[in-house]
Structure formats: C-alpha cells, structure tokens
Amino acid sequence: MLDGDNPAELQCTVVIEWLNSCGQATKRRLFKRASVTIGRNEFKEIVLRVHDGKIPHSFTVSDVQLFNRFAKDGKCTVKFLPENVQVLMSDCPPDRLSTFLKTLSIKHLAWKTSKCLGDRAKLLACKNWRFEAISPVQKKDVEKANAFQNKVNAPMAPAGHPERRANTTARAQQVKRPRNLCDFSPVWPEKRPFFTLPTDYQLSREQSSVLDAVLSGKNVFFTGSAGTGKSFLLKRIVGSLPPKSTYATASTGVAASYIGGTTLHNFAGIGSGLGSLEQCLELAQRPMVLPNWTSCQHLIIDEISMVDAQLFDKLETIARSIKRSPEPFGGIQLILCGDFLQLPPVSKGKDNPKYCFQARCWRKCIHLCMELTEVRRQTDQAFISLLQSLRMGRVTEVVTGQLLKSASHSIERDGIIATRLCTHKDDVELTNENKLKQLQGPSRMFEAVDSDPHWLKLIDTICPVGRLLQLKVGAQVMLTKNLEVQKGLVNGARGAVVGFESGSQGLPRVQFLCGVTKVIKPERWVFKANGGTYVSRQQLPLKLAWAISIHKSQGMTLDCVEISLARVFESGQAYVALSRARSFEGMRVLDFNPCVVQANQDVLQFYRKLKKENVHMQLSMDLFLPKLNTGP
C-alpha cells in the first residue's frame, strides 16, 4: 500500500488539469490513489507518468514549472508548458515527496545539458513509444545539474562573447519561471553547488527496521532508553506517511513540538479526559474535532510513558465507536513510542495512575514491541553505562561516588552558566524572572506573531517559545530549534546574549557554547490544529535558560546542566534529569542521594517480560532486516 524505496516513485492523490490559454481548466481527472513515476521515453527524455492501474498518462518533462511551496504538507504541482497541462499531487508522504522532487529536478537539469533531438529528428527516427524506469541519481547527474544552474546564474559574458548567447537563453528560461517555483535551487551564493546527491538522513539498522515495520502497516510500540533516537525516528516516520491521514501527537506540548505534532489531548478533543466515557465521546464528536478521528488512519504518540491507561482505554473505545469498526482502535494504525522508565503519567488527583501498557486494550492493540538499544545522545561509554544502571534503579557505590564527584565540575564558559533542572515548576519561573531582573542594563521585549489568536491556548501549549520574550545582555538562553546542525546550533544548545543589533528590530546576538556567535532572527513554527487548519507562531527561537523543569526537559538534549534532585517526587524523574546531559563533563549534580533514584516495579516487570519475548521480538525484527540488506 505504501511506497517502497524507489525515490522516483510516489503514491498519492493526483489531479490532472488540461488548461486553456487563460489558464482555466477545460478538463480535469482525479486519481485518488495513483502512482507517479519518473522515467525516460524512447528518446531518453524525462517523462512523468501517472498511473492508477488503468490507462497511464505520460508527460514529457521538457519545459516545466514546479510549484513546491507546500511540499512540507505533501502537496506540489508540475506544470507542463508546451502541453498546457498541470499535474497536482497531494497527500504525498512529505519526505518522499522531497526526495522525488529533488530527483526530478536533478534528472531534468542533467538532461538539459545533453544534446536534445528536435521534432523532425524524432519523427525520422521512427521509434516505438517506450517508458523505462529512471536510474538512481548519480554523481554525474548532480554535476551536470549544478553545471547547468551555474551557467544560468553566471555573470553575463561581454557582448559578442560566445557564452553570451547561451547564458541569455538560459536566463530567459529562468525569468519565465514564477517566483514560487522551486526546484531545490534557491538563490545560493556563487560557486556553492545547487544540488548534492540526495541523501536520507541516516537511520541506524535498528531504527530502519522499526520504520519498515511501521510502513508494513503494523501497530508498533517501540521503546529504548533515553537518547536512543526514538523521537528522531518518529520524525522520519511522520515524513514517510501520507499527511492527510497521519496525526503526530505526544503526551506533552514540548515533546509534540519536537516531532512537529500536537498534543494527544488536542487531537482527541476530549478536554482533560477525566469525564465519563459518554461525555468524552460527545466531546470527540464536536464538529471541530470529529474530522481528526474520521480522517485518522495512522496515530503516532510520543512520550507514551506519560499517557495513563484509563485515557488510552477511553481513546480506544471512542475510536471504535466513531470509526464504526470492531477492530482495535477502530482500525487506526498505532505507532507508540517512549520509555516507561522515564516520567510516569501525571496523577491529576488519582492516587496511582496506571501506565499505558496496563490498559485493558494494550495487548490487542499492539502487534509488535521493538527496542532501540544504541544510545545516540551520549558517546562516552562509561557515562552511558552509568545512565543505564540508574534507569533500572540500580545505584552502586561507584555510581554514587561519580555523581557526588560531579558536584565540583566547572562547566561555565564564556559567560554561559549551567541550566538548573528543577523538580518543581514554580522554582523555574521564579529563578528565570529573578535572574533576569538582577541583570543590569535595558531589556528588550520580543512579541510573537501568531497566525490566529483564536488558537492562542493551543499555540502556547505546543510551541516551544512563548508569546513574549524579554531579554537583556547577559541573559542565559537556549535554542529551541535546529538552526545549523553542523555548527552545533541545535535544539537545546546553550548560550548567552552578548548584545543587540542596531535598528528597529534590535535582534539579539547570542554567543553559544559551541563557539559560534550569531544574530538570532525570528523563526516560524507551524502546527496542525483541529479541522485540518494550520496555525503558526513567529518568534525568536530562544527561551530563558537559567532554569527549566525536569518535566519540560523530557525529550531534550542539553549541553550544560546543573541538577538538584533533593525534591524528586516521581519514579524515573532523576533518570530523566541526568540523561538530558550530552556528556558527564557537561553536568553537575548538586546534592546526590541514592534514594532519589527509583524505577517503578511494574515497569521493570513489563520490560523483563518483553526481554523474555525477545526471541520472538528478534524474529519479528529479522523479518524486516533482509529487505535492508538488499538496499544500496
């Protein structure tokens, strides 16, 4: 049902429109489930073929416009200028669409550099019509595509120079293109390559087998200790599924923002979820919420450890009722992810909330439990082992000794001081407010631009940045978005404000621990709200970082942390705090006491049982591995 690994093929919804000279459609055909393939015809020209199992429609890609402004939402349009026909694709898995368009652009531009046959030569060649699959993008295709783009962008040769004509023609083609045309070749500085070989961000072998299991349609729960790349993989899963029927959610707003999704509560629309089943069902059928349920075919939930069993059972019943299907979860594919040895469900007045795996429906809902074992957040094996034993609630004397020793770590550098991880929310607000007040000098206020004030509450919950951000020189800040991964400007990177730009905006200049100083500009976060609407917030990707709560830190990777564990009140809380640190040297534990480290006994038993079933689990994983081995 879902796409294979071919980057030149897409499964999606397609509309083909034949236009008149005014650009109006005179004929339109809809293909709800079509396969769109890039290939070559008998003259080696690039061809786009739309096929729904009946008669294929093929178009030669000679002079085309490509509109991909909404590629991230799984939509794009290819307009064939000589035929005056446009192919509108929608509901494409976004990552696959991005690779597909890159392949199309590179192959098309590489073809443009070759010698093309004219109409007369084609007629004389008397060849039969043929469609053959295109070969994968090669280095030489990329070089040719870059050469073509460089020629288009090269400075004009002097009049009369032989290069002048070629450039003028190429430029004329460029000028004809609309502003929103994008062939993955934005206006980049001269000499930088426009294209590189399409590379998927590399998943590890075990991450790939989870992705394969998901794409095979199974209901999957995957777990793994902190930093094994569960959320990283989830982002990839989100990009590989059709957007219209896929809902990416998480139990908390922070975790949801990391995978570009929304909270599970917002998706479900059942308020706190504490009402009776009847009340919740009624709430879930409100006009703004119902489409979430009816259109959902793939439900992703990150940080599942914080979803309680009662809520999960309620959601399952609601899904069956709305979908009018007796299948578990009404036939919605479930992709659940998290580590039950991290934070448990929030108690909200209940004495002892149960974990999701203790829900009545858990066993019938989950087909496959998989585990990621390779830690990616930390590289130091000794630190990884220390964290692993804390996760299981084991604190040896050696571990205690090491953690006590960390109290003397000097981790402050270049005016950047450690972020304090607090057990209680009130401490966080107080610390950040007071520290900012104590700084000398004028402050600057940055106000977010929200797309729709109607959704303010939702945006506040799932956006990692606040509506108002007050900064002063010396303010301790944290990046809330990946800006330049190679330079270390990643989500969670720590820095301090060292100045403000002149001008009306007065943007802050931030010095980061990785050594980079950068002027921070506003960024945009886009979220899917109920009823299929998209909402956005534009704000500086920064938050004050003197302190953050351990609950808010779940899912984060932090550079430089100071941890106070004296008031720990949940099992798994100490492990969550300690496992945020990228390195042992970047962490300072103030008041370590072994009794704050606690792993829940039910969870330990659940994981022991999973381990026992490991033989079975491994077999299931192996089913997906041969496919990987045959890959390039």
Ligand SMILES: Nc1ncnc2c1ncn2[C@@H]1O[C@H](COP(=O)(O)OP(=O)(O)OP(=O)(O)O)[C@@H](O)[C@H]1O
């Ligand atoms: N395949 C990969 N290639 C490169 N980096 C990766 C890969 N997988 C994970 N990472 C990196 O490892 C770090 C931890 O990943 P991630 O936050 O997804 O872990 P997690 O299992 O969700 O952790 P937690 O349980 O704390 O939420 C991140 O910085 C992420 O970018």
Ligand SMILES: [Mg+2]
């Ligand atoms: Mg995570």
